[in-house]
Amino acid sequence: MTLFDRVFSGNDAVYGLTEAAIDNAIAQYGADQAVSFPHTAYSLPCYYAVTGTKVANLGELKEALGVVKTLMTREQKLNDAFMSGVATALCAEFIEVLKYINGAEPYAEPYYGHLADAIIRELGVPLVTGDIPGVAVILGKAPSNEEAVELVKSYQAQGILVTLVGDVIDQCVEAGLKMGYALRIVPLGKDVTSVIHVVSVALRAALIFGNVTPGDAGALMKYTMDRVPAFVNAFKPLDDVVVACGAGAIALGFPVVTNETENIFRVPKSLIVQEDVSKFNATSLEARDIKIKITKIDIPVSFASAFEGEIIRKGDMQVEFDGSRKDCFELVCTKDASEVEDHKFTLIGPDFDQMEVGSKQQIAYIVDVAGKNMQSDFEPVFERKFHSYVNCVEGVMHTGQRDMIRIRISKSTFEAGFRAKDLAEVLYANIKNEFDAVVDKCAVTIVTDEAECTKLRHELAIPAYDRRDERLTSLTDESVPVYYSCIMCQAFSPSHVCVVTPERLGLCGAVSWLDAKATNELDPQGPCQVITKERVIDENLGRYEDVDEAVAKFSQGALEHVTLYSIMEDPMTSCGCFECICGIEPFSNGVIITNREYTGMTPLGMTFGELASMTGGGVQTPGFMGHGKHFISSKKFMKAEGGIERIVWMPKELKEQVAERVNKTAQELYGIENFCDMIGDETIATDPEALLEFLTEKGHPALGMDPMM
Template sequence: MSKLIATAAIRGSNKLFKQAEEMLTKAIGQHSESFAFEFPDTAFYLPMIYAMTGFPVKTLGDMKIALERTRELLHVEPEDINWKPYLGEALDSGMATLFSEEIIMALRYIEGLEPVKETIDGKEFTYNGFITDTIQRNLGIQLVDGTMPGFAAIIGAAPDDETAVKIVRELQEKNILTFLSGNVNGNSVTKQLLRKGVDLGWETRIVPLGPDTEHTLYALDWAIRASLIFGNKKPGDYKGHLKYQKDRVFAFAMVLGELNDIIWTTGAGAINMGFPAIADTDISVIHPTGVCIYEEVDKEFDHSKIVQKSIEVRGLKIVVERPPIPVAYGPAFEGERIRKEDMFIEFGGQRTPAFEWVRTKELEEIEDNKVIIVGENWQERFEKGGMMPLGIVIDVAGRKMQKDFESIIERKIHHNLNEAQGLWHMGQRDINWVRISTQAKKDGLTLEHIGVIQATMSHSRFKSIVDKVQVTLYLDEKDVLAIQEEARKAYKERDQRIGSMTDESVDTFYSCLLCQSFAPSHTCVITPERLGLCGAYNWLDGKAAYEIDPT
């Protein structure tokens, strides 16, 4: 390991230990050793210390014991004349740093300093702070089904606001959850995104943890609980936890701006967990593999390539099939809201007639990827904005396509449209509501792109059962109302079919192993009367999934 990196990690670890020691002494003087503390909404005490050592920190007195154990991991800064490999010392120091930072954050909570609140551009902003168990469990289905393939912890600030937005947007498009922390001379990616009007929060998967590097600890705490909750790893099984993090929790750190001792030592802690660091400055690199899957520390000066570089170094495998549209696209945009003042045009929502309907057709009846728009002077009406009726009819054909799959494909219309930036969808069937933002219209999004999105994503999501997709958009009220009645008859027939199904009426049940990536010992059996435990998949989903991929 680079002596420069090891020295910085060791030096930073000692600084943070001293800070934790001083803060703890002060807190005990004010509250006594019996003073109890726990992070909000967690069953895992101080999660990093609990997972690594098995020691449940419940009081200030327990923190004192934990800090003494942390002292055993500290090392003396090497002398200039001493040259040797420093991997062990640096990794020890990194783990000591995570323990010290966890105690520091706990003490800051006791003092009412967390989550951090500060004024940014004249507005009060509250960072997320500690990440609760509830959020961990609510995101579980996205973690296990691959929708969210990994996590990025961005530390520092980009060279300019535009670069910060581009980096984060690319991470969103690749469905990577992004945590923000740290600053460079008071500036940070959080502030840069806020200045550019970017929505932050769990809905958009951009989560600002705090303004200092030490707040990165919250992301690592969140990661370590994955092995406690989903990995069935016992507290104190540090080897099991670290291996789980390396093999199953695909996280990496992206350091923007100059590095200091605190960044280096926090990074050393993350490397223990198999999470590499990629910087945009000229730093020493660590390329030998072993602790991480590939490189531990690397650099990329070109900000247009730094996301891809990070993905490669961490070993992430991401396949994002996006429709050819002029706006960003990915699940991260599902939480986006388009308010009335930001809206260019809307459809449905009890304001105009609207519906969406998937029909099964024969292969020879439709033309693949064709988008048909039916409506008198529809282009002129669309350009005026405001409100319009909208009927979305998706005709699908395939050798393995069955009518039972129509409702499943139909349910995905919501996700397909919402994943486009500037396109908002709510509801389904004949109570749907669609909005296009003014910015998306300026970027070139048109009505035809609604059809393009549905055709592309129906192929992508259901490639084993769908061979052809044709989309027709109806924009005249009389057409929408007439075809809406046909659609309602189809909805009713479907509901009667599904509602009458019982376990005895079918000869096949389906097993689901989806959550085994995070819960290795768990299997669900899905029947018409029994959903999977996650609640996200029913018997028809299982039937469709089996047709898509029998394994």
């Protein structure tokens, strides 16, 4: 049999199964029975992305299968094989969606099955920054449990997101490997068809970030090929179905590496035989051109971004530092070069081995930095990184910031020899590595002595935070000489540009004006460029000739005009990784805001995912806009339309998160006390009528404002 024949035969087999499954389902439930995956606005995402048609019920699914059949041509040509591979993938999606019929929950721990749109949006930033350098799809049964675990861990240590399909999952479970999305190891399912759930992520990324038109299969495949760094590792024996799926993967630009030697044909850079499983990692990275950023740190446990989400439970912890009970803090101090001895480590107080097991302790770390180009404005930028640095240590958990931190060190990490000097080394090595353009010297002091922690917290840290907060409040769009662009997300959203100002952070929530300033300083040719603000056209809208020129340049002409303060007139574009989205609520003249974490309904009749699917991809959608959480309390939040007074609804949790700051802004701008009490949430209303009733009762100011449309 030729390789083509194997693809065709696998495709035929899956097609037959799919047809039978759909017919059975129709016989059981009727053609009108709805079919969908949970938490996605893209109907059957793969089929929709490839054909542009949404499938809502079994009858339509059956019709869609007819369309799939037209892809299954049988000439002995590469294109026929690729299309049959795509057809196999679509059949897999149909089989999988049938598992979810009638509200069923077919996947239970440790399996994930279908992944929500929200996860894809969350992946946006780490994928563009290279924190997640790639996505591995491992399929089948490894020669041994040890080899399975070793391969998975090798990717995990590189920060690669690992998805697992089939027997390899059992192998990892048997070997006791800890898995889960937070650890970047996602077991999808036992059946080979569950591989579609990772394909679905790649294809939705093209729709969410890439503004690819559903149905434009050519653009879709180009997008996944150029921008989604995924690859497949398939263990022997490969049956024809797996070979057919592999053809689909290759059609999307994802190379397949296998240890199968029988009846297989090599295709350079696409279908690669590697008999030695221990070399799968290197072979895959080479085939997909994935470069790994390595931070070599001399500590007794691993340091990798895959450990960032790891949770340490009470029973597993050796010691805990708890800023809510004890005096703790983390602080960066700019010093004169003569005052800092590079790589010096000082410990004041007992080391971890002198602390009682399971006890709550205090800790403070002071990182002194010096450098010709260092500015005190960078201190908070570095400090915010500590969370990720410390968290990336295997068996160490860090939450919070400033003097409200909590750190847990696990027993196994302690037993491996992790001590205060290693914590210092983690801070030192990362600062020197990431900020080498401005930091010439760096020294770390760790304080665990109780009295000393208390003293330093009150005499050194709190005054420093207060000074910075003052500086931050004095930073307004008017008070600074320039703004910054950010085009980090262009890796996925080719025409998207964020304009970052002091009062409007990037929509991902991760890039403030100070961050952008630091990024520009560290890498002058990098993603953040200075935008002057000298030629104002309209102050109220935030329209500037300089800004228009900059977005036109950085979007390669895709965008011509952007305003900073309006959601109706030339609003800023959205890439896809926004924390929140706001949209007009026509009955109240207001806007609602919803956030990625909230999966429920909004008064607009759409969920976050559905709203988000209407904007994003780097296009302007007047009336809808992605934005960061912090922007909600900004005096510049849709200032052109009247500002935060327009906000009529937010999910309860989000409202609680931002209430203090929103109330303060409302008080300062309009003299309204406790404005958040006038804002609806899902416990009050999820439909426009009930919301309007509530707003009327509260006398919400939006009701008396000019219509927005």
